Amino acid sequence: MDTHARPKQLALVIDLNVCVGCHACVTSCKEWNTSGSAGALVDEHPYEANPTGTFFNRVQTYEAGSFPDTETIHFPKSCLHCEEPPCVPVCPTGASYKRKEDGIVLVDYDKCIGCNYCAWACPYGARELDEKRKVMTKCTLCVDRIYDTTIPERDRKPACVMACPTNARLFGDVNDPRSEVSEAIRDRGGYSLMPEWNTQPANQYLPRKIVPAVAAIETPAAGAR
């Protein structure tokens, strides 16, 4: 198969089997992205009753089924870097764009007028207006990190991927059929969020598979002693 048939599309694949809901990806995302050249991601009233702030990544928790047959699913949520991003064509200034070279959807903070229209046009609520800078912000897939040749090659991954203690976040080119992410999607039933709007999200999720507990096998050797 021609591996260059489709343009490069970097994305995250999130494994719901192993996400434990620790929020390490949330805090490391905030840490990396508030420390960059674009300026701090605002936190307002951090020590008061109603703190609020700009985050590119959240971990949500859902409960499926009815008692006693319930499961708890921790669900990380960030920009999906859609292949058909509805947020891009609506932008009146061209500040929102999708990079041709790697498919990352970005906002040029110097061109954004803060009209919020792109946020309205995203069915996933992936964009957040930074209330201090008054421009739209979103996950950049750590574009200022993954190409940084001054850090070791193994660290050239998004901050959330580096932080995940259970390796629930895979990162790579989903249009390269031989990549780790493509194999995970193919072998483990990767799926998109809200496929009904045909946004073709690049980020995908690996569904939970409940593996029944394996009963310990009684062997004579185990019984003796």
Place this chain on the structure above:
Amino acid sequence: MHPAWPVIFFTTLAGWAQGLVIALAAGSIAAVAPTRELMLTGLATAVVLLVAGLVCSMLHLGRPERAWRAVLMWRTSWLSREVIVLPALIAWLALWWLAEATQQSSVVFPALAIVLSLLLWLCTAMIYVCLKFIREWSHPLTIANYTLLGLASGMLLTAALGIVTGDARYAVWCARWSVVLTTLALVVRGASLTRNRRLRPVSTLQSATGIKSPQIKQMSMGMSAGAFNTREFFHGKSHWVVRNVRVGFIVLAFAMPIVLVFISIATRSGVALFAATALQFVGLLAERWYFFAEARHPQNLYYQVIG
């Protein structure tokens, strides 16, 4: 969605002005021409209203000093197209006013003014129509609503200006048309209210999370306090408030203006006509608030429970 006052005032004021422009232009083309005084006053009023609307729309921006950039993406963005058509209409009306003032007007002025006014309604409405997953908006009825509400209120405003400038004949002509258009607007708004009430959500918690279970509930949205996502996409008002705003705009924008215009024509009362105009404007602000409040954004599925 959270109704934003700058956008509510911008769309209502601009719609009023566009209706006023069409009322003046239609009359001058159909040879029931308004007096020169009404024409000059009306065009000046339209320019003032549109400039006020433009200022309101700038207040909506986080970075108004960069607003000029919004003309750049006209190939793909209806917002960009609106940002081009609005100043074009203002400029053309200023030229028309000059032509009227120097008595050099021709049919070109009202003709292009009508085209630009209609185009502005199309652009404004398409900003909402093109968001296909906000299904309350994504329907041709949105275009019909913006156009008819602007036409109806603009006709009534022209009638009121006709009284002010002493053109009673044109005032009565416009007042009659305003009744027809307000009735038509009520029918169309009623149709969209009925449609929106019957809508069943396409996106569900299942499609939003990909979790197959028929029973899913959110335990935590991942934060303890609010964020942009919990402010921008929720109106935050009770059902009671929303229901009463709906009743309020039906009474103020449609029912009372129609009754008052009938009273005004029957009793030759200017006061009733002024009251109708003012009440309808307030009613249209409420209608526009409701237009935003009734739209349910699918992202809200992700922000149900603080946990």
